[in-house]
Amino acid sequence: MISAILYALFLRLYYSFAQIYAFFNPKGKEWIQGRKRINEDLKSLSKENKPIIWLHASSLGEYEQGLPVAETLKRKFSGHRILWTFYSPSAYTVVKSKDKDDYIAYLPFDFKKNIESFLDIVKPKAVVFIKYDFWHNTIGSIKKRNISLVLAGAAFRENQVFFKGYGVFFRKMLHSFDMIFVQDENSKNLLNKIGVNQVEITGDPRAERVLEIKNKNERNLQIESFKGEKVLLVAGSTWEEDEKLLKSCLPAFIEKFDMKILIAPHEISNKRIASVMQLFKEFKPVLYSEAQKETSNLMIMDKMGLLSRTYKYASFAYVGGGFGKGIHNILEAAVYGIPVFFGPNTDKFIEARELTTMKSAYIVEDKNEFIRLINLQEENDSIKTAILENNANYFLNKSNTSEAVCKYLNKKLAHE
Structure with a gap:
């Protein structure tokens, strides 16, 4: 309970700081304004009657990492559409300008009402997070709706907060994933030690991406x-x-x-x-x-x-x-x-x-x-x-x- 209250306070402070920062920095301004355009970005999605698979990447690097996953999903689930969301303005801007096949939007800021509204519009059949960018309310809302939630290309280190004595609040997010695909044995062992057992070692999606470029x-x-x-x-x-x-x-x-x-x-x-x-x-x-x-x-x-x-x-x-x-x-x-x-x-x-x-x-x-x-x-x-x-x-x-x-x-x- 105390952790939830502190997290809600953290979100308020974070967003307030972002609003102030937006006055002085163009990327900060886009970070705020872009999230006000989410409904506009999703307008055509709400009109199209096709099931959605939602992929989230924090920034451009994670998007590149997740591209092989997205392309394979398109082939295997040809009746579905892909929605990409981003935390980073630079990633959103670059991908929005070149990707005309998929839906592109910002990840709503992690206020519960924002996430619930977003999920009401998108109604995703499955959600795939690429590598990281864990937001407590987003993950919790997806879990409550029994939407399939996957983490792909993840890598963990012992010094991360999930594996500390005070990391219970953060570990809850990892337990919410239905399946976590990790890059190496060390990541799997760390997750197993905190009771996260829905884990499989599959490597790094970037390896698939660079192989594709090479070929x-x-x-x-x-x-x-x-x-x-x-x-x-x-x-x-x-x-x-x-x-x-x-x-x-x-x-x-x-x-x-x-x-x-x-x-x-x-x-x-x-x-x-x-x-x-x-x-x-x-x-x-x-x-x-x-x-x-x-x-x-x-x-x-x-x-x-x-x-x-x-x-x-x-x-x-x-x-x-x-x-x-x-x-x-x-x-x-x-x-x-x-x-x-x-x-x-x-x-x-x-x-x-x-x-x-x-x-x-x-x-x-x-x-x-x-x-x-x-x-x-x-x-x-x-x-x-x-x-x-x-x-x-x-x-x-x-x-x-x-x-x-x-x-x-x-x-x-x-x-x-």
């Missing part, structure tokens, strides 16, 4: 021309600390390994790209958008949406973020069976732990270690062959979530 085998003639016959290092989603490390290594990479380097910064605003070009000016970098028949050994990617398809040309990959809040998507690179390098902040990333254990990926903290590891790879073809084979098996074993979700929902919905 399309899309060519980029400009990058093919840039690489030529040389060794190529693709450094993706880089931040300033990553770029400082790369700069210190470039002379050895170019002189010793006759390497070409393509750097794709995480942000590609004009200011950010200008800063990267200035940092590497002694290497005479070329921009991807301007490159013709360049002779430079260094290219800076200044166009969005190409990175995951660029790794196919790489002999080595470096993924940024490891000197900051955490690494970005290393699976995009690893799916091509190449050695992947990144900085030390990997604690929250199961895939980093697994791939480093397999010696398919490597943590680098300084120039000497990075150069040593590249040299080791270049001198031992057997290491590269082992990585290629190990990664193929890794992705095969990690790509079961979509089918598992569909199989489970098929059984549940067949009884309705």
